[in-house]
Amino acid sequence: MSKEVRLMKGNEAIAHAAILYGVDGYFGYPITPQSEVLETLEAEMPWNTTGMVVLQAESEVASINMVYGGAATGKAVMTSSSSPGISLMQEGISYLAASELPALIVNVMRGGPGLGTIHPSQSDYFQATRGGGHGDYHLIVLAPASVQEMADFVALGFDLAFKYRTPSMILADGVVGQMMEKVVLPEPRPRRTEQQIAEQCPWAATGHSAGRKPNVVTSLELDSALMEKNNERFQETYRLIERNEVRYEAYHTDDAEYLIVAFGSIARICLKAIEDAREKGVKVGLIRPITLWPFPYDAIREASKHVKGILVVELNAGQMIEDVRLAVADPNMKIRHFGRMGGIVPNPSEITTALNLIMTNE
Amino acid sequence: METKDIITPENKVYSAPRLLNDSTMHYCPGCSHGVVHKLVAEVIDEMGLEHNAIGIAPVGCAVFAYKYIDVDWIEAAHGRAPALATAAKRLNPDRLVFTYQGDGDFAAIGTAESIHAANRGENIAIIFINNGIYGMTGGQMAPTTLEGVKTATTPYGRNVELNGYPLDISRLMAQLDGTCYVTRQSVHKPAAVRQAKKAIRKAFENSINRRGCSVVEILGTCSSGWKMTPHQANLWMEEHMKEKYPIGDLKNNVE
């Protein structure tokens, strides 16, 4: 099939990719800057083509619990929202993690706290990478930096979620959700049959229990000894994910004297600042974490060994910088943060200024 | 005549429901949950839906419903069972999908999910146990608690000026265009149990036949929370609850 190049917003790409991936159900509630996901799905009417269920829920609390109900039956289900809505979902996300259910959650971040702003931000980094809700759990967190990655990470997010039986999250910022770019959408794949679901998800409460014992999907275990066992199992899965699924992009790190660490849309703005610096003879490199959890600690530690300083650039007050500090073994390493908040996206010259400050030792 | 001559198929008048397994129930003696569990298990079996049913358990005393009735279950977060059921049914449209919920679950924390699932006409059956109290957490006020009733959080009796009025949520449900069947039953006497069973069957048929949302409210008792013997609780329920919550169909569009 020809690789048709199309022009669309990141949010629209998520919707198209979901239909093409063979997602069984989407449940969501409107919130800027991601409403185009639901709008595109409603306009595409996939229930007439693939049979995908699309439903506008009454709230994000309902959306995530619909995702929980659908995922428990072995279906590939997802939701999308933006920061305040994701906060509202946290109890349900914790239940998904605790019940070891695969699902995809998309957070197109806006500036907070509170109702904040509809403009782009990355200030939900802590929430996403530390679990977000109650209890000891993690989500697999993917950070797209382009419309292409918005499309590609739908498949990646679901594949990882089903592989490890854990919810995964696409943590995008409002820039990636709203900007239009060229994208090649994935090849369509058919939705799984009931037979395939039963084989892939022998634990699912499909209601079709002929020939097996009833399946129960629950996160409840009142016996502390057994609950600790459950937690140990979750942690084993997380260690496995940490070993196998770290993803990042390294750019000019080989000869770098200074290193920038940035994720999502701002990483692309950093590339421009890096280009400018290199024109002036200053060798700057970039590491762009693609999985924010599991975080590329080893890659950053390795890349930091030969640099004089590290600049962490984020659309927040300094969240990922804590992981960069954990990654870098050398306590004398200069690690500085540059960020804008409240929905402001810096231009490359602001990043250059921040780089200059690090170089002049301020 | 010997015992073996008596234990014959022709003589059998009653047996434990096949789908109600032998796990020891955690319910207090006299608790309505046990009776309603039995009915749910019997109806699923009689309808031949053992391998075609998904139950959604609540957070409340019935949280362990999945331990007792041998069908597939999903255990919901507090109040969210109708949201889970919405997705489970839409994604598995030929299954019986039912929720089993207490009054706190259905009519307080989960009110939005209850109303909107019903109003969308989700093809699910909701079994709603109204015992007028939060049984599981130790007898606090429920949205359905009657005026004047003492609970752990209304130690001087429910005062409507402080706590608002008892909520007849089934009456509200009956007014929504998406519900096809809303009824209120009880299980405190054999005749009532038989009626309640018919209502549950009708609700389950509506789910299978995709006729809309059915709500079967069961006026229950909670002897522990009410601090009464099971017998006293039955008498108190009969005398006080039925006045605010009258027994009978509130809506039946499916004859």
Ligand SMILES: Cc1ncc(C[n+]2csc(CCOP(=O)(O)OP(=O)(O)O)c2C)c(N)n1
């Ligand atoms: C989010 C959340 N809030 C509160 C609780 C605590 N809680 C558990 S059961 C319950 C009340 C249940 O009462 P009801 O639904 O009437 O069921 P019953 O036990 O009476 O059958 C509460 C408040 C919880 N588990 N989760």
Ligand code: SF4
């Ligand atoms: S506390 Fe009440 S509702 Fe719970 S099991 Fe006991 S009698 Fe039943």
Ligand SMILES: [Mg+2]
């Ligand atoms: Mg109750």
